[in-house]
Amino acid sequence: MKVLVVGGGGREHAIVWKLSQSRHVDKVFCSPGNAGIAEIAECFDMGTGNYNELVDFVRYEWIDLTIVGPEAPLSKGIVDVFEKDNRRIVGPAKAAAQLESSKVFSKEFMKKYRIPTAEYKVFTSYLHAEDYVRMKGAPIVIKADGLAAGKGVIVASTVDEAIDALKRIMKDKEFGDAGNRVIVEECLQGEEASFMAFTDGTTIVPMVSSQDHKRIFDGDRGPNTGGMGAYSPAPVVTEDLEAIVMEKIMKPTVNGLRSEGIKYKGVLYAGLMLKGGKPSVLEFNCRLGDPETQPVLSRLDSDFMDISMAIADERLAEIDVTWKKDASVCVVLAAKGYPGAYEKGKVITGLDDVKDMENVAVFHAGTTFNNNGTVVTNGGRVLGVTGIGKDIKAAKERAYEAIKKIHFDGMQYRKDIADRALRKEKS
Ligand code: AMP
Ligand code: GLY
Numbered sequence: 001m002k003v004l005v006v007g008g009g010g011r012e013h014a015i016v017w018k019l020s021q022s023r024h025v026d027k028v029f030c031s032p033g034n035a036g037i038a039e040i041a042e043c044f045d046m047g048t049g050n051y052n053e054l055v056d057f058v059r060y061e062w063i064d065l066t067i068v069g070p071e072a073p074l075s076k077g078i079v080d081v082f083e084k085d086n087r088r089i090v091g092p093a094k095a096a097a098q099l100e101s102s103k104v105f106s107k108e109f110m111k112k113y114r115i116p117t118a119e120y121k122v123f124t125s126y127l128h129a130e131d132y133v134r135m136k137g138a139p140i141v142i143k144a145d146g147l148a149a150g151k152g153v154i155v156a157s158t159v160d161e162a163i164d165a166l167k168r169i170m171k172d173k174e175f176g177d178a179g180n181r182v183i184v185e186e187c188l189q190g191e192e193a194s195f196m197a198f199t200d201g202t203t204i205v206p207m208v209s210s211q212d213h214k215r216i217f218d219g220d221r222g223p224n225t226g227g228m229g230a231y232s233p234a235p236v237v238t239e240d241l242e243a244i245v246m247e248k249i250m251k252p253t254v255n256g257l258r259s260e261g262i263k264y265k266g267v268l269y270a271g272l273m274l275k276g277g278k279p280s281v282l283e284f285n286c287r288l289g290d291p292e293t294q295p296v297l298s299r300l301d302s303d304f305m306d307i308s309m310a311i312a313d314e315r316l317a318e319i320d321v322t323w324k325k326d327a328s329v330c331v332v333l334a335a336k337g338y339p340g341a342y343e344k345g346k347v348i349t350g351l352d353d354v355k356d357m358e359n360v361a362v363f364h365a366g367t368t369f370n371n372n373g374t375v376v377t378n379g380g381r382v383l384g385v386t387g388i389g390k391d392i393k394a395a396k397e398r399a400y401e402a403i404k405k406i407h408f409d410g411m412q413y414r415k416d417i418a419d420r421a422l423r424k425e426k427s
Contacts, residue, residue, distance in 0.1 A: 001025055003305065004058060005041070006078065007069025008032040010332070010365035010384040011290035014297045015067060015304070016041045017361065022305035029063065035375045036364025036383075048072070051081040058087055065090065067308055068266075071287050075101035075147060079265075088312040091266040092286045096257060099268075099284040103152075104145045104181050106284050113256035115249055117281045118273075120185040126170040132184055133162045139187040144169045146178025150214075150226050153283075155187060190275035192282070193234050194292050195245050198307055200316040201263035204250050205307075208299055208323045209237035210292040211421065216339060218416045225339040226381055229417030231329045231392055232295040235424040236274055245272065245279050253284070265311055294363050294384045295328035295395075329395040329418045330386040331403060335366070336410025338380035343410065345370065346377040350406040359388040359395075360402040377408055392421045 001024050005016050013036050019025050020040045031054070033043030046054050051073070058066060066082060068074055068091035077094035091097075098105040110117045118141070123129035133140060142165040144152035152175050156162035162184075169179035196207045211234035216222040237245075249270055257264045269285035269292075288296075297304065301322040310319045335342035347370075354362055363386060366379015383406065387398030396418045403413065 001064040001305065002027045002029070002062060003308075004029040004031070004063045004066040005069060006031055006054075006066065006073055008034045008037065009069065009290055010363040010381065011288050011293040012069040013037050013363040013365070014294045015069060015288070017363070018297045018300060018304040019067075022303045024303065024305045029061065034364045034378070035367040035369055036362070038369075049076060051076075051078045054078075055082055055085045055087060058082075059085070064088060065305075065308060065312060067091070069287065069290075071097065071100050071147060071285065074266075074286055088309070090308045090311050092264050093262070095262045096264040097286040099253070099257075099264075100286040101147055102145055103143050103183050103283070107183060109253075109256065110281060113252045115252050115256075115281060116279065118186040118188050120183050123182050123184060124180065126166060129166050129170065129182055129184055130163055133159060133166065136184070138162060141185040141187050142166055142169065143183040143185060144175045144179040145181040145183065146175065148175040148178050150224060151175070152178060153224075188273040188275070188280055188282070190273045191236050193236050193272050193274055194230075194269065194289055195237065195242075195250075195272055196267055196269045196289060196292065196296065197250050198311055198316060198321070199250075199254050199264055199266070199268055200311045200314040201254065201258060201265050202314070203316040204246065204254055204268075205316060205319075205321050206242060206246060206250070207296050208232050209234040209242070210289070210296050211236070212289060212292050213414060213417055216334075218414050223339055225334070227289070227291045227332065228334065228414045229329070229331045230289070230291045230295050231327070231395070231418040231421050232292070232299055233327060235421055241274070241277065241279065244277070245270065249279060249281060265314070291330045291332055291384050294330040294361075294386045298328040298361060298386055298388055299324045299326060326388050326390060327392045327395045328386060328388050329392060329399045330363070330384045331399045331413055331417045332365070332381050333383040333385060333403065333406065333408075333411050333413045334381050335377050335379070336412060338412070342380050344376070344378050346409040348375045348377060348382070348406065348408045351375060353405040354385075354402045357402055359398050361386045361388070362402065362406075382408065382411070392418050396422070
């Protein structure tokens with residue numbers, strides 16, 4: 001079979017890597033892909049938003065299945081365009097993707113279906129929002145309604161900081177129309193975890209647990225990023241907790257949407273805050289996490305093509321999804337300046353030295369080829385070096401051993417990825 005993957009980051013490299021191991025897959029295409037993906041797939045760049053052209057390409061190439069990585073095409077309705085043409089695709093339709101693309105939709109949905117989440121209020125008027133923040137006091141959380149590349153959430157520790165965020169979002173329109181509506185939300189305390197599940201709109205199959213590190217610097221300091229590393233399993237997600245999350249969050253979400261006439265197919269990702277064994281939803285994502293996918297798919301035993309076809313054809317109940325016992329740790333190597341402005345085009349060395357290392361997989365994110373065919377940096381997050389081992393400690397050591405061999409100008413990475421899990425394992 002032939003398969004197309006949409007996207008070009010570390011998550012998509014992990015997806016393409018896993019698909020290329022499938023006994024059913026003869027060829028993988030990827031749009032736009034990156035330098036790492038180009039080694040195992042045929043990359044082409046259709047540009048963003050040309051979904052009709054992409055469908056034409058799929059028809060012309062006899063591609064059996066398309067898998068969508070990032071949230072932007074999902075929120076713009078790529079799935080709707082494909083399904084109208086009877087093309088198999090994995091990902092939620094536009095209406096279902098609102099769980100991520102509109103935080104107001106998501107909060108109102110959770111309230112209606114009694115899914116545990118923080119108390120909140122929605123504002124379209126800056127003055128009313130400011131009054132409310134002054135009345136509530138800090139800490140308090142401000143969220144732009146729409147997609148803002150992970151930057152639209154401000155956890156404010158003072159009232160001034162919260163008001164500054166309101167000004168930037170509502171008056172200065174820092175995130176454009178994404179800030180037409182704002183949520184002011186209770187600040188929850190506890191420990192965060194990511195919970196992802198495959199679903200075909202009826203059957204829900206949880207993945208192994210994972211956790212990412214959002215802040216740029218060691219010790220969870222500095223500004224938020226797309227994610228500086230991730231590990232799996234996350235020891236905070238016990239079997240009991242998984243059962244609670246399935247009953248109180250995943251099932252009511254998929255079933256609630258279905259009762260509204262919205263079928264959710266693809267991956268449902270709940271960002272959770274855990275306290276005293278009770279989960280609350282911080283946010284939903286309508287896709288696999290990045291970098292969580294890198295460690296999670298490293299642990300998948302089943303054939304990813306089988307799972308993906310079963311999601312598209314709505315027969316996920318027939319599939320036995322199994323996982324390896326191993327642990328996995330992914331450390332992101334980022335460009336100097338990230339998550340702010342960064343330079344591109346820095347030569348990356350050492351990639352050949354790590355290629356044959358056992359229990360190591362290097363997933364490319366922002367990479368491309370320069371005119372000489374050399375691999376260079378092309379984004380903020382450049383590589384995700386993933387180690388696999390019998391436990392988190394062994395997996396972490398493997399990842400950092402591989403990193404020693406890789407270099408590019410201005411390379412920065414956290415030295416403490418997965419330490420949180422190690423502390424937990426000890427206690
Ligand atoms: P989101 O983009 O919605 O995932 O939010 C980004 C991050 O902001 C989360 O991973 C949390 O660390 C934090 N956050 C979001 N909502 C809350 C909340 N209600 N209380 C505390 N922290 C939050
Ligand atoms: N790592 C967080 C996300 O993918 O949204």
